[in-house]
Each structure stands twice: as structure tokens, then as C-alpha cells.
Amino acid sequence: MSRSLTSGDPSGSDSASTRTARGEETPSDAERRQEARPDGTARDSAPSVDRLNSRRRRRLLGIVVLCGLLLLSCALSILIGAKLIPPNAVFEALVATSSTENNVIIYELRVPRTIAGILAGSSLGLAGALMQGYTRNPIAGPSVLGITQGAGLAVVLAVFTLGITGMLGFIWFSFGGALVSALAVFVIGSIGRGGATPVALALAGAAISALLQALTSALVLLDRQSLDTYRFWKVGSIAVSDMGLIQRVLPFLLLGLLLGLASAPGLNALSLGDDMAAALGHNVARSRAIGVAAIAVLVGGAVAMCGPISFVGLVVPHIARYFAGPDHRWLLPFAALGGACLVLLADLVGRVVSRPSEIQVGVMLAMIGAPFFIALVRRRRLMRL
Amino acid sequence: MTESVRVPPAAPAARVRERKPLRVGPLSTVLRPRPLLVLLGGLVALVVVFACDLALGDYPISPLGVLRTLLGGGDAGDRLVVLQLRLPRALTGLLVGAALGLSGAITQAVVRNPLASPDLLGVTSGAGAAATAVIVTSGTLGGISGAVAAFGLPVIALLGGVVTAGLVALLAYRGGVDSFRLVLVGIGMNALTVNATLWLLTIGETQDAGRAMVWLTGSLNARDWDNVVPVGLALLVLVPLTLLGCHALGALQFDDDTVRELGVRVNVARGALLLSAAVLASLATAAAGPIAFVALATPQIALRMAGVPRPPLVVSMVLGALLVVASDLVSRTLFGSLQLPVGVVTAVLGAPYLIYLLVHRYREVHT
Incomplete structure (x- = not known):
């Protein structure tokens, strides 16, 4: 303290500057820089502004690269498939409106599939990042709120009681199941003293998930037809061959994406802890309610469309955090874009490796994504939540 | 509140209520009545439920008859039902539940995360993937057979x-x-093995997939003494070792530097504790299949009932055993010939209770 008061003294600052030149840092240096930072006039603040700018540039570059990657994977996803169609024929089919075989394949199989992949990947990636942010827990994925289990139970119930089969019949059941279970988790988590604390939310979610999962297992064990539907539904697939299905969930997903991306400042405040966020003027309860609503709509829509693709929501946020850092204003778009890219690429590989049949995207994602993720985790610098 | 009014301002403020220390030779500890009461209550409930599990079923035997049979008396029918059918099954449930409860408590305390369970160490999902691979390939695809x-x-x-x-x-x-x-x-390994299991389920025949689903839900059907002995022996060795090593758990709640300053070898302590948790969980999974909810929920239930800051090991063990034995009893007696797998019932019994505790939080506890 006494040193920082004498900063005008030439001899004092001289010795300090020689020390910094040698790469050493004394406590008083750090202290002085801290004091100099707010007004921005001290000479040490220039490098930190530079660092900030370069970090911002790097993140912007990351967004641009991810957008490019997404476009590339879209193109590949439309170009490559079970039937080999040369690129110029694909292009012709895209612009012309004839009803040749190629045209049908492109318009009724590959384009819907690509759109479903983008929507599901970005929704689940974003929802996972939101979930981990709101519960402040690295193990939390969208399935922790009981959403996928709720959707699963609703699907099995629809098969068991009404004998419905086919994705178009399931969609409202699974969407409804997802919303109801998310609501139940939120109410249970916030009913006790202290409101919806992260621990209460996470535990309520775990309890509800286990309960719904157990009921689903019981039904599946009772009924052969339900088991047959469930085991394929559970893996998840983006092979949606019906634009009607996509059109029905699209408004919900867009609403969820908007709500989710808009909650970034609130999440940043919440990551300092509830008390700090409240002291900064954030309405903690409201921002948490909005967050849960966004997660429920995003995951419910995606699960209704494609089934639970479990890996995206859990792991993509960690990968995104590694590149974007902990600031949610950057992390959330990174997670959404990264999720979309990963789902499309994994689906592509799943289509190519075992032609003419295919491996489901959920399985392929884990097979490609998990080793990559583990390699990332093993790096020196760990991005903590 | 009334106390703080009575204390004059000059006196040292906010005196901590004293607890009686318990000293035996060089060891000293603090007696806390509430965890002990919870432990005693859990043990009593466990004995009662275990006795019911032996007595009730398609062929009911009176409690006195059960006791007589256990002590060496009883007629041949009673002996067959109690000693060969019900006792191994109930004991498997008890041991598996205890192992899962203890393993979950250790994992949650070491990782400092209330959502952690041995699943995170890859034990359950790895075992599930291996078993599913065998079941699915055994019949139709010409792998290991019969x-x-x-x-x-x-x-x-x-x-x-x-x-x-x-x-x-x-x-x-x-x-x-x-x-x-x-x-x-x-998380990564778990995703890998879980998805491998799901994929194996989709390539198999429906018949095999159904059998694999039963195994994956966890079941105590037709467990005999061959299932009891390995788990029992392992628990006999591992539980005392773990309880001896658990004094480091208190220190492990802090960050690594603080732990070192407290004189605990971080890596050795953490590694040994997690290793024992993994072995306990994989033995339990091998004996009864992955009974999912027990390891996750019982430590949290135990922590809230006992009112302590981190999952209590012994209480979790007793409550885990209680949950599994009670679920076995329910699944055998309430649903008649249906015989729901025990893994379904554990969640149906345990989840509402955890929810009740969450809603009725009398004390804010964080892990």
C-alpha cells in the first residue's frame, strides 16, 4: 500500500519497471495495477485492453468459422447419401421443380433431414449450456430436468393405451410430456425454503427423471409393442422425412432459441451466485423461470422431432466452453452452432460408414464426439464451470 | 433469538453451542445425537423389512416360523422356501443396496457434486454395455451362446x-x-458406453432386447447363494477399509491446496476412495444388474435426514440396503405374478421420498 502511494517517486517506479521487465511481479505491482484499472489512465491498462480486444477478435473468428462449418456440413448433408447423385444433378434438382427420382430424394429426404439436424443440434446444444448455467453443475444435461424422460413416458403411454405408431402421432404427446415434467421439476425445486436453488433444481430433476424412467421401464417390460417402439425412439434419429413435422415444432424452437440467447446477461450474473446477482439488480427468480421455460420448449421440441439425442446437450456445452470461455453471451451461440455442426457431421458419418443402411445419429455422435471430448478434457488448461 | 437478547454486549458474541467430546485414548470425536438416531431407526426398519421379506410371498410363513427355520428347525417346505429361495434373494438385495449406498456416498463426497453417482465412474454403463453385448449376440447372431x-x-x-x-x-x-x-x-465414457448399449438394443431381435432390458433395469429374480457370496466377501473386506480411510473425506471438501496443508495426501486419498467406490458399485451391478436410483438418491436422503453437511457413509449404506430390500418386498408381493424388476420399484419408492424431503427442507444443506 505504501508503495502504491509513492508511485510518483521516479526511483520507486524505476525499480518497479525493471522488475516487470525481468518478468517478476511483486504484490505491490499487482496492487497498483488494480488501482489504476478503473480510470484507464495508468500505463498498465493498455495491454489489458489489447488482450480484451484480441480475445473478442478470437471469439468472433470462432463464430465465423462455426458458421462456415455449418454451411459446409449442410452442403455435404444434401450432397451425400445412400444413393450417389453427382453434384451438378443435386444442384439441378434444387433449382428445378421436376418430379424425377433425384428431385424426390433431395426434397423429401435430404433437405428435411438437414433442417431437422440443424434445429435439433442447435436447440439441444443451447439447452444444455443453459441447463449447466442455471444449475451451475457440469453433470447437468437437458435430461436432468426430466424432460426427455417425460417425453419418453408420454410416447410409451401413447403406444400402450392408444396404439399410436409413427412420429407424427407422437409429436404432441412427447411435447406435452416434456413440458409437464419440466413444470413439475421447477415447481418442486422452488417450493421449498430458499426458492429454486441450483441444488434443489438439480435434485428435483434427478428424482423426477428416475421416477418417469422407472414407469417407462415398467410399461416397456409389460408390452412388446411398446418396447419395440421405445428402443428405436430412445436412440434418436434426425431422419425426418416429413416437412409437416418440422413445421409444427419450428415456432416453438425459434421461440426457445430467442428466449435462450436473450438470457445470457442474466446467466452471467447468476454465475456469481444468487446473492451477488440479486445485489447487481437481477430478478433471480424471474430469470430462472424464463431459463427453465426456454429449456423446456427447446428440448421438448427437439425431442418430439428427433427423439432424445442425449450426447449433444451434455457434452457440446463443455466443448463450447473450451473455445468460448465462461462468458454466456459468447458461450450460448457457440453451443448452438457447435451442436448443429456436430449433429450434421455425425449424421453424415453414420450414413457413410455402413451403406446402404445407417447408424443412428445419437450413437454416431457418441462414437465420434466422446473421444474428441475426452482428448479435449485431457489438455492442460481445464475450463471450469 | 431470545438468547442473543440476554447476552450483554460486552460478552463475546454468538457463542457456539458446546458439544460433548468423546475421547478414547488418542482418538476424539463429537457425539451428534441426530445421525445416530437416524442410523438406529434405519437399522430397526431394515430388520423389520428384512423379516417381512423372508416371511411374505406366495407361501406365507409366520415370523416365528421364519425364526425357527433360521435357527435350524422347521419342516422341509419351510426350509426350502426360506433358506434356498428367499434368504439368498433378500441377502443379495441387502448387500447390493448397502454397496450402492456406500459407493454413492463416497462418490458424491469426493467429487463434491450431489448429482454424482458411480455411473459417472463408468461402472454401471460399462457393465450394462458388456452384458447387453452378450445377451444380444448370444441367441441370434452366433456369439457366446446358451x-x-x-x-x-x-x-x-x-x-x-x-x-x-x-x-x-x-x-x-x-x-x-x-x-x-x-x-x-x-461423462464422455458414460456417453460412449450408454450409446453402445442403445445401438446393441436396436440391432438385436425383440426377444433378446427384452431380456437385455430386464437385465438393464436391475432384477433380483432367481438369485441364489452364488450371487450372495462374492458381494458379501467383498463388502466384508472393503467396508472396514473404506470406513478407516474416510477420515480424509472431511478434508477433501476443501480445495487441493488446503487439503495438502491439512496433511492429507490428496491423490492417494482421492484415488483410493474412488477405487473402492468403483469396486463396490461394479460388484453390486454384477450381482443384480444396474439398480439405478439407489446410489444417486440414498446419500442425498441420508444427508437430509441426518442433518449433516456431507453424505454420511454408514447411514447411506443402511438406507440403501433398506430401500432395495423394501423394493424387493413390494415387487414380489404387491404385483402378484407380474414380478416387476426391483430397479423399477426403487425409483418409485425412493423418488417421492426425495421429493418430499426437498419440498420439506427443514435445513438448507449443500454438498
Whole structure:
């Protein structure tokens, strides 16, 4: 303290500057820089502004690269498939409106599939990042709120009681199941003293998930037809061959994406802890309610469309955090874009490796994504939540 | 509130209420009545439920008859039902529940995360993937077949669990065991093995997929003494060792530097505790299949009932055993010939209770 008061003294600052030149840092240096930072006039603040700018540039570059990657994977996803169609024929089919075989394949199989992949990947990636942010827990994925289990139970119930089969019949059941279970988790988590604390939310979610999962297992064990539907539904697939299905969930997903991306400042405040966020003027309860609503709509829509693709929501946020850092204003778009890219690429590989049949995207994602993720985790610098 | 009014301002403010220390030789501890009461209550309930599990069923036997049979009396029918059918099954449930409860409590305390469970160490999902692979390929795809598959299933599940846990530990090791890195690697490995299981379920015939689903839900059907002995022996060795080593758990709640300053060897303590948790969980999984909810929920239930800051090991063990034995009783008696797997009932019994505790929080506890 006494040193920082004498900063005008030439001899004092001289010795300090020689020390910094040698790469050493004394406590008083750090202290002085801290004091100099707010007004921005001290000479040490220039490098930190530079660092900030370069970090911002790097993140912007990351967004641009991810957008490019997404476009590339879209193109590949439309170009490559079970039937080999040369690129110029694909292009012709895209612009012309004839009803040749190629045209049908492109318009009724590959384009819907690509759109479903983008929507599901970005929704689940974003929802996972939101979930981990709101519960402040690295193990939390969208399935922790009981959403996928709720959707699963609703699907099995629809098969068991009404004998419905086919994705178009399931969609409202699974969407409804997802919303109801998310609501139940939120109410249970916030009913006790202290409101919806992260621990209460996470535990309520775990309890509800286990309960719904157990009921689903019981039904599946009772009924052969339900088991047959469930085991394929559970893996998840983006092979949606019906634009009607996509059109029905699209408004919900867009609403969820908007709500989710808009909650970034609130999440940043919440990551300092509830008390700090409240002291900064954030309405903690409201921002948490909005967050849960966004997660429920995003995951419910995606699960209704494609089934639970479990890996995206859990792991993509960690990968995104590694590149974007902990600031949610950057992390959330990174997670959404990264999720979309990963789902499309994994689906592509799943289509190519075992032609003419295919491996489901959920399985392929884990097979490609998990080793990559583990390699990332093993790096020196760990991005903590 | 009234106390703080009575204390004059000059006196040292906010005196901590004294607790009577208990000293035996060089050891000293603090007696806390509430965890002890919870433990005693749990033990009593466990004995009652265990006795009911032996007495009730399609062929009901009076409690006195059960006692007589256990002591060596009773007629041949009673002896067959109690000693050969019900006792091994109930004991398997008890041991599996205890192992899962203890394993979950250790994992949650070491990783410092209330959502953590041995699943994160890859044990359950690895065992599940190995077992599903055997079941699905045994009948139709011409892999390991018939009797070999049936006999070797627990062994293969055990191997799958231990190998996966070893891989997680190996991949997470970087000059030390960091819990956060361990958790992340566990998530990755878990995703890998779970999706492998799902994929195996879709390529198999419906018949085999159904059998695999029963195994994957966890079941105590037709467990005999061969299932009891390995788990029992392992618990006999591991539980005392773990309880001896658990004094380090208190220190492990802090960050690594503080733990070192407190004189605990971080990596050794953390590694040994997690290893014992992994072995306990994989033995339990090999004996009864992955009974999912017990390891996750019982430590949290125990922590809230006992009113302590981190999952209590012994109480979790007793409550885990209680949950599994009670679920077995319910699944055998309430649903008649249906015989729901025990893994379904544990969640149906345990989840509402955890929810009740969450809603009725009389004390804010964080892990």
C-alpha cells in the first residue's frame, strides 16, 4: 500500500519497471495495477485492453468459422447419401421443380433431414449450456430436468393405451410430456425454503427423471409393442422425412432459441451466485423461470422431432466452453452452432460408414464426439464451470 | 433469538453451542445425537423389512416360523422356501443396496457434486454395455451362446464395469486425480458406453432386447447363494477399509491446496476412495444388474435426514440396503405374478421420498 502511494517517486517506479521487465511481479505491482484499472489512465491498462480486444477478435473468428462449418456440413448433408447423385444433378434438382427420382430424394429426404439436424443440434446444444448455467453443475444435461424422460413416458403411454405408431402421432404427446415434467421439476425445486436453488433444481430433476424412467421401464417390460417402439425412439434419429413435422415444432424452437440467447446477461450474473446477482439488480427468480421455460420448449421440441439425442446437450456445452470461455453471451451461440455442426457431421458419418443402411445419429455422435471430448478434457488448461 | 437478547454486549458474541467430546485414548470425536438416531431407526426398519421379506410371498410363513427355520428347525417346505429361495434373494438385495449406498456416498463426497453417482465412474454403463453385448449376440447372431452366457453374465458385467472404470481413471489422470477432470471424462465414457448399449438394443431381435432390458433395469429374480457370496466377501473386506480411510473425506471438501496443508495426501486419498467406490458399485451391478436410483438418491436422503453437511457413509449404506430390500418386498408381493424388476420399484419408492424431503427442507444443506 505504501508503495502504491509513492508511485510518483521516479526511483520507486524505476525499480518497479525493471522488475516487470525481468518478468517478476511483486504484490505491490499487482496492487497498483488494480488501482489504476478503473480510470484507464495508468500505463498498465493498455495491454489489458489489447488482450480484451484480441480475445473478442478470437471469439468472433470462432463464430465465423462455426458458421462456415455449418454451411459446409449442410452442403455435404444434401450432397451425400445412400444413393450417389453427382453434384451438378443435386444442384439441378434444387433449382428445378421436376418430379424425377433425384428431385424426390433431395426434397423429401435430404433437405428435411438437414433442417431437422440443424434445429435439433442447435436447440439441444443451447439447452444444455443453459441447463449447466442455471444449475451451475457440469453433470447437468437437458435430461436432468426430466424432460426427455417425460417425453419418453408420454410416447410409451401413447403406444400402450392408444396404439399410436409413427412420429407424427407422437409429436404432441412427447411435447406435452416434456413440458409437464419440466413444470413439475421447477415447481418442486422452488417450493421449498430458499426458492429454486441450483441444488434443489438439480435434485428435483434427478428424482423426477428416475421416477418417469422407472414407469417407462415398467410399461416397456409389460408390452412388446411398446418396447419395440421405445428402443428405436430412445436412440434418436434426425431422419425426418416429413416437412409437416418440422413445421409444427419450428415456432416453438425459434421461440426457445430467442428466449435462450436473450438470457445470457442474466446467466452471467447468476454465475456469481444468487446473492451477488440479486445485489447487481437481477430478478433471480424471474430469470430462472424464463431459463427453465426456454429449456423446456427447446428440448421438448427437439425431442418430439428427433427423439432424445442425449450426447449433444451434455457434452457440446463443455466443448463450447473450451473455445468460448465462461462468458454466456459468447458461450450460448457457440453451443448452438457447435451442436448443429456436430449433429450434421455425425449424421453424415453414420450414413457413410455402413451403406446402404445407417447408424443412428445419437450413437454416431457418441462414437465420434466422446473421444474428441475426452482428448479435449485431457489438455492442460481445464475450463471450469 | 431470545438468547442473543440476554447476552450483554460486552460478552463475546454468538457463542457456539458446546458439544460433548468423546475421547478414547488418542482418538476424539463429537457425539451428534441426530445421525445416530437416524442410523438406529434405519437399522430397526431394515430388520423389520428384512423379516417381512423372508416371511411374505406366495407361501406365507409366520415370523416365528421364519425364526425357527433360521435357527435350524422347521419342516422341509419351510426350509426350502426360506433358506434356498428367499434368504439368498433378500441377502443379495441387502448387500447390493448397502454397496450402492456406500459407493454413492463416497462418490458424491469426493467429487463434491450431489448429482454424482458411480455411473459417472463408468461402472454401471460399462457393465450394462458388456452384458447387453452378450445377451444380444448370444441367441441370434452366433456369439457366446446358451449356458456359457447365462453363467458368465455376472463375470462379464463385472469385467465390463471394472475395465471402464479403469479407463476413466487412466484417461483422467494427469499428474494427479482432479475431480472436475474425472467428472468430465466420466461423462464422455458414460456417453460412449450408454450409446453402445442403445445401438446393441436396436440391432438385436425383440426377444433378446427384452431380456437385455430386464437385465438393464436391475432384477433380483432367481438369485441364489452364488450371487450372495462374492458381494458379501467383498463388502466384508472393503467396508472396514473404506470406513478407516474416510477420515480424509472431511478434508477433501476443501480445495487441493488446503487439503495438502491439512496433511492429507490428496491423490492417494482421492484415488483410493474412488477405487473402492468403483469396486463396490461394479460388484453390486454384477450381482443384480444396474439398480439405478439407489446410489444417486440414498446419500442425498441420508444427508437430509441426518442433518449433516456431507453424505454420511454408514447411514447411506443402511438406507440403501433398506430401500432395495423394501423394493424387493413390494415387487414380489404387491404385483402378484407380474414380478416387476426391483430397479423399477426403487425409483418409485425412493423418488417421492426425495421429493418430499426437498419440498420439506427443514435445513438448507449443500454438498
